[in-house]
Amino acid sequence: MPDVILRKTIASYEEIFHEGGPAPETPQRRAAVLAIIKNPFAGRYEADIQGFMEDLKPLGLQMAQKLLDILGGPENIEGYGKGSLVGEGGELEHGALWHAPGGYAMRQLLGNANAIVPSSKKVGGVGARLDVPITHINASYVRSHFDSMEVGSNDAPRGDELAFALVMSTGPRIHSRSGGLEAWDIKGEDGLR
Template identity: 35%
Template sequence: MTPEIRKIVSYREEVLIEGFKAAATPWTLYAVAAVITNPWAGKYVEDLKPVIHAFGPELGALLTGKITDMSGGGDKIEAFGKAGIVGLDGEIEHASGLIHTLRFGNHFRQAVGATSYLAFTNIRGAANTAIQIPLMDKNDAGRRSHYLTIQFSIVDAPRADEVVIALGAATGGRPHHRIGDRYQDLKDLGHDMDNPAAI
């Protein structure tokens, strides 16, 4: 069992000036998305696991290979994320199931040498729905400079019986980041840095 892929869409954004100030080095964001037929569309299926186990590794390897090629290698990627959009004849559970499996995400994590979890969105929408991929630092979930969102759309996808599965990446954080990080906030609020949840 393999996913039926109708198309693969790539997105690249290179920012030279951000907020009226030139970036010291170009800031580049990437995304790649696969538009696939939703095998569960139009019906309720209790056990999603067989398809998730079959599709997850194939989609994870395919999209990871494409996005690391686009960026010049996994070592060039500092921030990463994922997204799924299910068409109108599907459940949000379908988009969620295809991206929230280690069989999918671990391909990307391993390729970029990450320890953080992949930030994500999973929604239902019609063709041309904005695909929003939240990003975070691949190794430091509290590094706010790398809290980013890539947004693009595919004019004819997802169709009602399709799912769009996407990965996003950035070569760095916002060029002129200056809001600090969550660790300074915790320190300022008097939290125990070894146990941030404690007050």
């Protein structure tokens, strides 16, 4: 498979103190890391692309570790998500190659994550933005942790590039009060509840 050619990474950090209501004791923190790489399949149809997922695994681990460093370690993480922006010379399936390397990297470094890592992807031009969904790391049905974080870059993805994103958060939405399964009621049996 082709080499992973990294042009740049971007890290983004948010600290949310309130959304109009009272400030909580601890602010919610969330961070994203975006990697801009050359799309080795841009401009042509390639039937066999799955092998590139294996090549992306080290990049996924580097990005997940950077998120853990930003947010203070795995013990602080309660939510996660991933996403892909595909430059105009590529196809949506090229973005899908991020599912395993991105998701498994976070789950491996967190050690106790049972829920599937939610994702989004789209084809877009330079400056495109992507909302990356976030759910609880151990139970996808925990409504308080349904969130998203916008990612993007002013100069990416170029037509022959891919922009891969990983996102983590430290807790529920500030002022969450929409009911449903609560984090303290997680059974941890199936990654859903």
